[in-house]
Amino acid sequence: MKKVLLIITGSIAASRCKEIITLLHNKEVKTCCILTKEAKKYVKIADINKLLKNRIFTDQDEKKNKMLHINLSRDNDMVVVCPATANSIAKFANGYGDNLASNTLLASNKKILFAPAMNSFMWQNKINQKNVRLLKDIGHEFIGPKVGNLKCGEFGLGRIDNSKKIVNRILSRLENINLLKNKKCLVTAGPTIEMIDPIRFISNQSSGKQGYEIASQLVLYGAKVTLISGPTNLDPPPNLKFIQIKSANEMYQKIRKISNIDIGIFTAAVSDFKNKNINKTKIKKNKKLNISLYKNIDILEKIGKSKTQRPKFLVGFAAETGSVNNAKKKLEDKKCDMIVYNKIYSKNKVFGSDYNQISIITKTQIKKFKKMTKVNCAKQIIKQIYNTI
Ligand SMILES: Cc1cc2nc3c(=O)[nH]c(=O)nc-3n(C[C@H](O)[C@H](O)[C@H](O)COP(=O)(O)O)c2cc1C
Numbered sequence: 220m221k222k223v224l225l226i227i228t229g230s231i232a233a234s235r236c237k238e239i240i241t242l243l244h245n246k247e248v249k250t251c252c253i254l255t256k257e258a259k260k261y262v263k264i265a266d267i268n269k270l271l272k273n274r275i276f277t278d279q280d281e282k283k284n285k286m287l288h289i290n291l292s293r294d295n296d297m298v299v300v301c302p303a304t305a306n307s308i309a310k311f312a313n314g315y316g317d318n319l320a321s322n323t324l325l326a327s328n329k330k331i332l333f334a335p336a337m338n339s340f341m342w343q344n345k346i347n348q349k350n351v352r353l354l355k356d357i358g359h360e361f362i363g364p365k366v367g368n369l370k371c372g373e374f375g376l377g378r379i380d381n382s383k384k385i386v387n388r389i390l391s392r393l394e395n396i397n398l399l400k401n402k403k404c405l406v407t408a409g410p411t412i413e414m415i416d417p418i419r420f421i422s423n424q425s426s427g428k429q430g431y432e433i434a435s436q437l438v439l440y441g442a443k444v445t446l447i448s449g450p451t452n453l454d455p456p457p458n459l460k461f462i463q464i465k466s467a468n469e470m471y472q473k474i475r476k477i478s479n480i481d482i483g484i485f486t487a488a489v490s491d492f493k494n495k496n497i498n499k500t501k502i503k504k505n506k507k508l509n510i511s512l513y514k515n516i517d518i519l520e521k522i523g524k525s526k527t528q529r530p531k532f533l534v535g536f537a538a539e540t541g542s543v544n545n546a547k548k549k550l551e552d553k554k555c556d557m558i559v560y561n562k563i564y565s566k567n568k569v570f571g572s573d574y575n576q577i578s579i580i581t582k583t584q585i586k587k588f589k590k591m592t593k594v595n596c597a598k599q600i601i602k603q604i605y606n607t608i
Pocket residue numbers: 227228229230231232255256257258303304305306307336337338341
C-alpha cells in the first residue's frame with residue numbers, strides 16, 4: 220500500500236483536505252498528515268481523525284518525538300503540501316525550519332507536490348512568484364492554483380485546484396516513484412584529470428552538476444545508484460554509492476568491477492587526451508615544455524561494445540560545438556541506446572551552470588527541450604529512459 224504525507228497549512232481551503240483524504244483512501248493510498256498551528260483554525264482534528272485514526276501530527280508531537288520530522292518523510296512515499304500557503308512556500312524556498320511542517324519538508328528525501336491556495340494578489344505577488352520559481356527550478360512540482368471565486372470574496376487566480384485533479388496527480392506520481400525500484404544504475408560524472416607531472420594536469424571544464432542531478436533523481440525513483448565521479452566541488456548526493464576517481468583509466472577500472480547494470484548514464488567528460496609518460500618530478504619552468512598528447516581510453520565506446528560489461532540500457536552524453544549529427548553518429552559508433560546532446564555555444568554555457576539546453580536522441584527520434592535547470596533536465600532524461608526501456 221502506498222503512503223502519502225499530507226501537510227496541511229493555514230488556508231481556508233484546508234477544509235478541502237477531508238475530501239482529498241477520502242479520495243486517496245478510496246484508491247487505497249494510506250494517508251497521514253501534519254497540521255500547522257494556523258491550519259488548526261480551519262480543520263477540526265476530531266473531523267479528520269475519523270479518517271486518519273490518530274495519524275495526525277502537530278508541533279506538539281515534535282516535542283515528544285525529536286526525530287518526527289525525519290521519520291514522517293522516510294515512512295511515506297510522497298509529500299503533498301495541500302493547501303500550500305504563501306507563508307509555507309516562502310519558508311521552504313528560503314530554507315526555514317521553525318515548525319514540524321517546514322522541518323519535515325527540509326529533511327524530506329521524497330517527491331514533494333504543492334497545491335497552493337491563496338488570494339490572487341498574494342499568488343501573483345512577485346516575491347511569492349520568485350519563491351515558486353525557485354522551488355520549481357530545484358525540481359518540486361505544483362498543481363494549480365486555478366481561476367475562480369475566492370473565499371475572500373474576490374475573483375481571480377488563487378483557488379485550490381479540483382480535488383480529483385490533485386488526487387489523480389498524486390496517484391500518477393506514486394506510480395512513477397517505483398518505476399525504477401531496485402534497478403541497478405551507474406552514473407559517471409565530472410571531468411577526469413590526466414597528470415603531466417606530480418603537480419600539473421590536463422582536464423576540462425565539466426562541473427559534474429548534470430550527472431549529480433541525474434544520480435539524485437534516480438535515487439528518488441527507487442533505483443540503486445552508484446555514482447563514479449571525477450574531481451568536482453560538489454558534495455556527494457545522499458543514499459547512493461559514491462566512488463571518487465581522478466583519471467579516465469581509474470574510472471574505467473571502477474566501472475569494470477560493476478556487473479549486471481540495468482541503466483548506465485555516462486555523463487562524465489572523460490579527457491580525450493592524456494600525457495603518455497607522467498614526469499616523476501616537477502618539470503622546471505625554465506625548461507621549454509613539449510607535451511605529446513595521446514588519445515585516451517574511450518570509456519563509452521569500450522563499454523558500449525563490450526559483450527559482458529554493457530549496461531542493458533546505455534546513455535551517453537555529447538557536449539559538442541558542432542551539429543546534432545555528431546551526436547547521432549556517436550549513438551551508432553558507441554553502441555548507445557540514447558545520447559543526450561548539448562550544443563555548447565554562447566547562449567548555452569553549460570559548464571558550471573545550473574541550466575542546460577538538451578536534445579535527447581534515440582534510434583527512432585530526436586527530442587529537443589527548451590533551456591531548463593539541470594534538475595529538470597535530469598527528470599526529462601529519466602522520463603525518456605523509462606519510456607524507452
Ligand atoms: C481567514 C484567513 C484566511 C487565510 N487564507 C490564506 C490562504 O488561503 N492562503 C495563504 O497563503 N494564506 C492565508 N492566510 C494567511 C496564513 O494563514 C498565514 O500566512 C499563516 O501564517 C500561515 O501559516 P502556515 O503556513 O504555517 O500554515 C489566511 C489568513 C486568515 C486570517
